[in-house]
Amino acid sequence: MSTAVEVRDLRIELVGRDADVVDEITLEIEPGEVLGLVGESGSGKTTVGMALLGHVRRGGRVGGGAVVIDGRDLAELDASGLRGLRGGTVAYIPQDPGTALNPALRLRTQLREMLDSHGAGSDGERGARMREALEEVALPSDDAFLARYPHQLSGGQQQRVAIAMAFACRPNVIVCDEPTTGLDVTTQARVLQTVRELCRSHSVAALYVSHDLAVVAELADRVAVMYAGRIVELGTRDQLFGAARHPYTRRLLRAVPDIQGQRAVVGIPGFAPLPGRRPDWCFFEPRCELATDKCRSAFPPAFEFEAGHRARCYHADEAVRDVPVEGGVEEVHVQREPELALAIRNLDAHHGEHHTLFGVELEVHRHECVALVGESGSGKTTLARCVAGLHKDFTGAVCLGSEELPPAARSRSAEARKRIQYVFQNPYASLNPRRTVGQTIARQLELFFPRQKDMGRRVGESLERVALSPSAAEAYPDELSGGERQRVAIARALAAEPDLIVCDEITSALDVSVQAAIIDLLRELRTEMGLSLLFITHNLALIRTIADRVAVMTEGKIVELGTTAQVLERPSAPYTQQLLANTPSIAAVA
Amino acid sequence: MSGQAVDTAVGVGLEVPPSAGPGAPSLQKRAWLGILRNALRLGRTKIGVAIVLLLIAIALFGPLIAPHSPTAFIGVPNTGPSSDALFGTDALGRDVWSRFLNGGRSVLWMSVAATLLGVGLGVIIGLVAAYARNWLDDVLMRASDVVLAFPQIILALLAVSAIGSKLWLIVVVVAIGHVPRVARVIRAAAQEVVERDFVKAAEAVGEKRSRIVFGELLPNVTSPLLVELGLRMTYSIGLIAAVSFLGLGLQPPSSDWGLMINENRLSITVQAWAVVVPVIAIGLLTIGTNLITDGIARAAIGIDGRSNR
Amino acid sequence: MTRLIVRRLLLGLLTLWLISLVVFAAMLALPGDAATAILGREATPERVAALRDQLNLEDSVVSQYLQWIGGVITGSFGESAATQQPVSELLSERVGNSLFLVFVASIVAIPLSIVIGVWLAMKRDKPVDHVGSTVSLILAALPEFVIGLGLVLLFATSVFQWFPAVSLLAPGERAWEAPEYVVLPAATLVLAVTPYISRIMRGSMVEVLESEYVTMARLKGLPERTVIWRHAVPNAIVPAIQVAALQLAWMAGGVVLVEYVFSYPGIGQLLVEAVANRDMLVVQAVVMLAAAVYVLMNLVADLATILVTPKLRTAAR
DSSP states (O other), X not given: OOOXXXXXXXXXXXXXXXXXXXXXXXXXEOTTOEEEEEOOTXXXXXXXXXXXXXXXXXXXXXXXXXXXXXXXXXXXXXXXXXXXXXHHTEEEEOSOHHHHSOTTSOHHHHHHHXXXXXXXXXXXXXXXXXXXXXXXXXXXXXXXXXXXXXXXXXXXXXXXXXXXXXXXXOOSEXXXXXXXXXXXXXXXXXXXXXXXXXXXXXXXXXXXXESOHHHHHHHOSEXXXXXXXXXEEEEEHHHHHHSOOSHHHXXXXXXXXXXXOOSOOOOOOSOOOOXXXXXXXXXXXXXXXXXXXXXXXXXXXXXXXXXXXXXXXXXXXXXXXXXXXXOOOOOOOOOOOSSEEEEEEEEEEEETTEEEEEEEEEEEETTOEEEEEOOTTSSHHHHHHHHHTSOOOEEEXXXXXXXEOOSSGGGSOHHHHHHEEEEOSOTTTSSOTTSOHHHHHHHHHHHHXXXXXXXXXXXXXXXXXXXXXXXXXXXXXXXXXXXXXXXXXXXHHHHTOOSEEXXXXXXXXXXXXXXXXXXXXXXXXXXXXXXXXXXXXXXHHHHTTTOSXXXXXXXXXXXXXXXXXXXXXXXXXXXXXXXXXXXXXXXXXX | OTTOOTTTTTOSSSSOOOOSSTTSOOSOSSHHHHHHHHHHHSHXXXXXXXXXHHHXXXXXXXXHHOSSOTTOBOSXXXXXXXXXXXXXXXXXXXXXXXXXXXXXXXXXXXXXXXXXXHHHHHHXXXXXXXXXXXXXXXXXXXXXXXXXXXXXXHHHHHHHHHHOOOHHHHHHHHHHHHHHHHHHHHHHHHHHHHTSHHHHHXXXXXXXXXXXXXXXXXXXXXXXXXXXXXXXXXXXXXHHHHHHHTTOSSOTTSOOHHHHHHHHGGGTTTOOHHHHHHXXXXXXXXXHHHHHHHHHHHHHHHHHHHHTO | OHHHHXXXXXXXXXXXXXXXXXXXXXXXXXXXXXXXXXXXXXXXXXXXXXXXXXXXXXXXXXXXXXXXXXXXXXXXXXXXXXXXXXXXXXXXXXXXXXXXXXXXXXXXXXXXXXXXXXXXXXXXXXXHHHHHXXXXXXXXXXXXXXXXHHHIIIIISSSOOOSOSSOOOOTTSOGGGSTHHHHHHHHHHHHHHHHHHHHHHHHXXXXXXXXXXXXXXXXXXXXXXXXXXXXXXXXXXXXXXXHHHHHHHHHHHHHHHHHHHHTOOSHHHHHHHHHHHTOHHHHHHHHHHHHHHHHHHHHHHHHHHHHHOHHHHHHTO
């Protein structure tokens, strides 16, 4: 059985600059095998994925090495050869089917043209194959469905159409580019299952690109880890998740929240070097606790450990010993007080005609962290907005301490507005791009503590509290990374010295290592400042790291409420049980 | 959006990466200054600025260097260039060059006034409509639809026919024509900003509405604002010159570029210079302002592209 | 979808009604006595009395308005104060010529702009593209009367003498029987309008070529021709259609200056003469007509957008 995919020493660089996007990429995939390609943002994993189709994004070009699919070197193909390869031999499943499907064309056209360009056989045979492809992904294959436009399908359906298109011409290789991002957990589970089954039954070699380690753990046979454009570790799933060798891999595993709750998450300080700023020695060295002078001499070559397990680190043996993946069990306790910080009583909310929340009852005690968990459309964000006064179309009571608050923020007293603060999900949208960080925080201080002197010092203090340097006050938001911006948003909330902070999916848009650092920060601040938190998320594993109690929401109702341990280990509601069953986890595999 | 790491796929170095930290130089001390500065780096903007400055100089200082009085009869009508008259005489025997040098001021001040008035009012209406999002928005948009239904030149003609060809009227009616067009553009840009979380954050802490409109929204629409300023300036010049070309602006014997063209149209086959010189001036002026506008538009895309990632 | 169309139609009618209020108000803005102001130097007592009667100036303002709007709807716009001809007659003599001019200009400009836009998008950033964008910038900047005069100077006088500078048609004559008089005015309109449509077409084509679904189409291994014409153009053409309809609407005003430059016997020239003479009834009639055309073309633009965008077409079901 010859290898389906072989990549040798591939280098992709930026046009016009002496900067590599990825380099020294070497990997193989056998037919029927799934290779997971894992990395954080900027690691170059999508670039490698596209290279298997002979495609490089605008501004880049292939600078060396070879990509060999089914024995054929892509560099030797002419334009029509490449076209024949794409879709016919190698197929692509996109990250966002909403934008990858043409909004102006019916499904029938988009599926059919795939077969018409690659398929042999008569007209009737191709039509039959098209319907078969849809049935394979559990979608209807009747004329009415085929006549639809992409916007008439749900996100999950769109992704399954994309999968059907990819498998339609029975390719030998599939490249999946984070295809389950943006889908909720249940749909994600179904999509992954479909991909796995189709790959097995048709003996397809698959490259699965993802930043989500848990998903990769459940799906992949072998895993490659990328960092700053290089593959730093490659091995079977058991080797990598059970006995990772590279310090970065180990630190990454330590940053992933574990739903079993055996350990706390720890972030990785610093950031990965961008193209053009990469030194000639090990890229991870500035952030690595095992770094020595040897690491600064040259980039480590690939050392082979067990069969098929390689890692590029001089200190791989010490890594196993000294870089623990499992931390101790850390208690997340802050003594909970009987006094209530927030009480929600019988809340019904509407969006115009639609009734979106039904009789919600919830309490947050002082110094407690309550997590609000649900998938998209469950109503958790609406509830959070009602608490903050940003959504006023509701009946029922939101009480701060013992005082009932008016629905709209503008109608509330300044005192009430000060005591409840809100941190938004998207760090790129929650800060005014035309104001410096210092101006944003100063405005907050002005609003709630007027007539205070010494603004500069107080702004500096706010920034230090979230582990940012006071000089960051001069910066504009677009000069900061996502994690730094989120810290500024938290600093803004803290500047008001609130009792309760509502965190609305504040880490969903961040890399896993950055997420861990933010969670860490929140826990520290909670202890220091005695805050109460209402923590909204869709990530079940994450709540282990920070929440005391959990409320599970679906379709506008709270279906389960209890301590974190109770809900995650002995859930009573069927919805919660289903959610847990569908959530991928590393520990389940290792 | 849940679970989507926004940093992926964008920052692989194939677009401008975020700088490494607070030490890096900041893009925009004041956004509009940054845009203008970047615009001036482009070749076409420099050419535009040069052209416009030249013509402004002619318009402002022309009267000081004119060899003859613009109303004096210096020779036989419709004669070609001579030592006495650089571009010959016009249909009544006056010096074309002197009349030209005196003829720019009116176009200039009227265009500037109409532009500032129209854009100022249009921006306010656009921002208020975008933030209000309720009945106020509907009323403002209906009203602007009505004004929009009149092509600008026709609106001007309607007003002049009723009230007479007064200069202030022309300025006002051209400005009114700009208002709904500017309001549309600013409203569309502001609507996008209104949805962003930092505006919600300001609402959550109870900021006053006027402060949100002018403090949060306005600074984030500087790009389309600057572009509209340039674009409306170009159209103002065209409209005001057109109105005087139709004979409805400054009246004879005043010298005005548009009026000059009107007066000398019929003798175009005999003495073309009297028409050619003001036509070229008006043409160059509008080309200059449009080059500047284009430069601003390109610079704005550069800045917005980086800050909205 | 029908609900959407009906709604747009009703909005259009509302706008038209509000426009009629504004146009009527112009009459009220005349200084002093309306009839005297209109007649100016020819204001003999008999003529003033006759005009006052015709304009119903003795009645209340509301009644005046209703009588006027009633006339407009039934097609009787009164008499021209300058020539005493019925306004409707004046209009019908000339409307045909203006429509013909606009028709010729559109037939040339719209396909030309779309093709130029697609072509420049595919040659993005090459020298041709830079030249194209500069030429477009220049043409978009120039007022239409400058373009017209430029064409006159180039093609009718000193440089080449191919076309007549000024049309010698009388108002009653039909322009299509003497096409040489239409060439330069139509060319002026084409040059005025093409830069806008082609720039939008190029811009949206470039954006579509960078889109995820076009990249996806390439990754599916489809032939480039299919990618461009089946995947890219149908999406890219939507903004161009909107702009094209808006430019047609603009032409309702653009004809004014162009006809004046070339003395072309259309309603634009009629309007300018009427303004100079303060012939209010004529002015009002032409302005109403122009505004109605504008509203109509906007409606067409909206409808075309809905038809061409599947999302909107299916949403109202």
